[in-house]
Amino acid sequence: MVIKQWALSDFDIGRPLGKGKFGNVYLAREKEKGIVVALKILFKSQLVKSNVEHQLIREIEIQAHLSHPNILRMYNYFHDEKKIILILEYALGGELFKELQRKKRFDEPTSAKYIFQVSDALNYCHSKKVIHRDIKPENILIGSNGEVKIADFGWSVHAGKSRRETMCGTLDYLPPEMITRAKYDEAVDYWSVGVLCYEFLVGKPPFETKTKEDTYKRIRNISYVFPSFVSAGARDLIGKLLVRDPKQRINLVQVMEHHWVMSHVRREAIDRASQSSDPNE
Numbered sequence: 001m002v003i004k005q006w007a008l009s010d011f012d013i014g015r016p017l018g019k020g021k022f023g024n025v026y027l028a029r030e031k032e033k034g035i036v037v038a039l040k041i042l043f044k045s046q047l048v049k050s051n052v053e054h055q056l057i058r059e060i061e062i063q064a065h066l067s068h069p070n071i072l073r074m075y076n077y078f079h080d081e082k083k084i085i086l087i088l089e090y091a092l093g094g095e096l097f098k099e100l101q102r103k104k105r106f107d108e109p110t111s112a113k114y115i116f117q118v119s120d121a122l123n124y125c126h127s128k129k130v131i132h133r134d135i136k137p138e139n140i141l142i143g144s145n146g147e148v149k150i151a152d153f154g155w156s157v158h159a160g161k162s163r164r165e166t167m168c169g170t171l172d173y174l175p176p177e178m179i180t181r182a183k184y185d186e187a188v189d190y191w192s193v194g195v196l197c198y199e200f201l202v203g204k205p206p207f208e209t210k211t212k213e214d215t216y217k218r219i220r221n222i223s224y225v226f227p228s229f230v231s232a233g234a235r236d237l238i239g240k241l242l243v244r245d246p247k248q249r250i251n252l253v254q255v256m257e258h259h260w261v262m263s264h265v266r267r268e269a270i271d272r273a274s275q276s277s278d279p280n281e
């Protein structure tokens, strides 16, 4: 069997979808079959300068083997002397955090639907011993049917490793054990689902403050408050995830089965999630 060697000349490159520190993402169409994809074009020089090649290798290894309707597919990748190119699924609806900025906050049915889908995707990752570790609106895209798709596995790891990287970017989503540099496991993603649910409903994360120190303190003390419009059901779910002891947090199946989530998620979505195979396969 001949493995196809991809090259940029196999694609018609369209508009940039976004620019990042290490490169850009472009809309593109594969010439032979006309398939629309997103090409993430990264510059080796930038990656080496920031010493993040190992992160990209892990992202490729992990995302290439995951196949789930709520995880952005990585079809393939290739490189030339200057660039590494990831061939990714194109998410029609764009970035979730822009949608959240536009709407200020999501209503309860929308938030519950998104939390169900993110939990289903993470549960699938955990079944493959993959911890995402960086769940936040910036790393979630919207598909053609309004479903969410987890992207950017740059910070994910295979479970069991307590590998610690210098954390860059927002601290808002880090659970206490990642701040106190303790050993951690899948339960770090449970915590992030709690933070994500709060941010969907309120429009900002629960521990957000002006300075990193204050955010650390509020995470360590698990100090947050609900605005009056957050329902009792949503408070109950978030309260069962933002728990200091990772072992006391409810797991992702319990999130999907929580009465507040179930009250908003339609029957066929639940049936689809319970099927073991990926209906898109």
Ligand SMILES: Clc1ccc(CN2CCN(c3c(Br)cnc4[nH]c(-c5ccc(CN6CCOCC6)cc5)nc34)CC2)cc1
Binding pocket: 017, 018, 019, 020, 021, 022, 023, 024, 025, 038, 040, 041, 042, 088, 089, 090, 091, 092, 093, 094, 095, 141, 151
């Ligand atoms: Cl190296 C790097 C460069 C940029 C980024 C930030 N984004 C990461 C996600 N990117 C996308 C990926 Br990957 C896959 N499918 C996508 N689809 C889109 C997208 C799709 C549609 C739009 C247009 N909006 C859609 C919603 O209504 C208003 C218009 C905007 C973006 N962005 C991506 C876009 C860039 C991350 C890493």
